[in-house]
Amino acid sequence: MRISELEGKRVAIWGxxxxxRAALAALRWRLPRQPITVFCSDAEAPTLAAMEDPALTIDTQVDGDKLAAFEIVIKSPGISPYTSPAVDASLHGTQFVGGSGLWFAENPPGKKVCVTGTKGKSTVTSLIAHLLRSAGKRTALAGNIGLPLLELLDVEPPPEFWAIELSSYQAREAIAPDVAVVLNFFPEHLDWHGTEARYFQDKLALVTEGAPRTAVLNAADPRLVGLSVPDTTRVVWFNDGDGWHLRDTDLYRGQQFVMDARRLPLPGRHNRLNLCAALAAVEALGLDAVALAPQAHQFKPLPHRLQALGARDGLDFVNDSISTTPHASLAALDCYKGRRVAIIVGGYDRGIDWGVFADRMAVDPPKVIVTIGQNGPRIFERLKLISANSHFVLSEAVEMEDALRLAREGLESEGLVLLSPGAPSFPRYKDYVERGRHFAKAAGFDPEIISSIPGLGVA
Incomplete structure (x- = not known):
């Protein structure tokens, strides 16, 4: 649905x-006199009122009946279409669309690379943008990574390439990207999607319904190996011996050795596999990825992703606040094998099974585990059953300051404190950025210098 098609219709923005904000700005740019209702929070209402827009209605209460009064509702990504009041309004004919869907319908010029997956999508998207820019290509970095696509609706001159991160909330909105990259799958966001099966369906819609020209898929993920793709889509595999893959710490393209990956600014094997995905995507765009691969040495790692903050009182501190699944926490621990580690885990309780985490802790635990957050007590009780025989210190905290104190005490002033929660941040924090900043501040570091994502926008 193009923005011009909204003219004369009953339109609302929800969230x-x-x-x-990007949606309202885009509609006002293209349709300056279109009546629009914005459903927002009480705290947001004064900002909207200050615009003194006579065609703007502000409502701080939303329900199915109110939504049903509109033909089109542009909803924020975090609002699930599978629960009330969205379901109630849909039954009355209301059509819901996201800002990303509006942007794709406009089809701005430039080749589009879309990246999704449970973990690693921000890093891969940023790596793609970095590699393309290293080749002298004007490239936009946007999407779920922190810059809504609608904020770049009318960029002049337009970029040659778009590196776009899509969450599982947005993957269905992509229309015919040049390259679609799918990294991996672990159960996540089940409160939004409703079921694990629907989560995978929504995520995979980037390929199954988006009809990309090329799909770059992870050969090590069984869900992707068995995926049925459109006849018009070419499939390229990474993490496969015929494509981009790792052999121990060496990076290969098929049988060709490319470089030793140990000195890359990408901690952990999973991050080096992210580079394989990015290189496969760049190659699918027609560039010489082998020649560009050494440019990964100049990549600036993203904040809140295994981010080394520094040392205090003999301890190192690492911020992995973006970790929102137990699998991500395990991957983080793998990066520090052989070191004395205290890991802080826990956050919003989505009902995810922590059995795989507990099984690993039974045989290969860190020195200290501190639980925190809404699901902290549940994780604590699960680990309590094995802690006595697994030789790790198990503690339970309420606030971040408590968690850091317990981590320090358990490490006895030697080792590394790792925030890798394996769960979302809310409701305690607005987002993973706020959680990471709190961790940094409580550990004695300046939170103002750790949160900016390099390269957002067009360059």
């Missing part, structure tokens, strides 16, 4: 975070 006034950054995506909602």
């Amino acid at each position: 006034y975070g950054r995506e909602g």
Whole structure:
């Protein structure tokens, strides 16, 4: 649905975070006199009122009946279409669309690379943008990574390439990208999707319904190996001996050795596999990825992703606040094998099974585990059953300051404190950025210098 098709229709915007603000700005740019209702929070209402827009209605209460009064509702990504009041309004004919869907319908010029997956999508998207820019290509970095696509609706001159991160909330909105990259799957966001099966379906829609020209897929993920793709889509595999893959710490393209990956600014094997995905995507665009691969040495790692903050009182501190699944926490621990580690885990309880984490802790635990957050007590009780025989210190905290104190005490002033929660941040924090900043501040570091994502926008 193009923005011009909204003219004369009953239109609302639901949610006034950054995506909602981008949607309103885009509609006002293209349709300056279109009546629009914005459903927002009480705290956001004064900002909207200050615009003194006579065609703008502000409502801080939303329900199915109110939504049903509109033909089109542009909703923020975090609002699930599978629960009330969205379901109630849909039954009355209301059509819901996201800002990303509006942007794709406009089809701005430039080749589009879309990246999704449970973990690693921000890093891969940023790596793709970095590699393309290293080749002298004007490239936009946007999407779920922190810059809504609608904020770049009318960029002049237009970029040659778009590196776009899509969450599972947005994957269905992509229309015919040049390259679609799918990294991996672990159960996540089940409160939004409703079921694990629907989560995978929504995520895979980038390929199954988006009809990309090329799909770059992880050969090590069984869900992707058995995926049925459109006849018009070419499939390229990474993490496969015929494509981009790792042999121990060496990077290969098929049988060709490319470089030793140990000195890359990408901690952990999973991050080096992320580079394989990025190189496969760049190659699918027609560039010489082998020649560009050494440019990964100049990549600036993203904040809150295994981010080394520094040392205090003999301890190192690592911020992995973006970790929102137990699998991500395990991957983080793998990066520090052989070191004395205290890991802080826990956050919003989505009902995810922590059995795989507990099984690993039974045989290969860190020195200290501190649980925190809404699901902290549940994780604590699960680990309590094995802690006595697994030789790790298990503690339970309420606030971040408590968690850091317990981590320090358990390490006895030697080792590394790792925040890798394996769970979302809310409701305690607005997002993983706020959680990471709190961790940094409580550990004695300046939170103002750790959160900016390099390269967002067009360059």
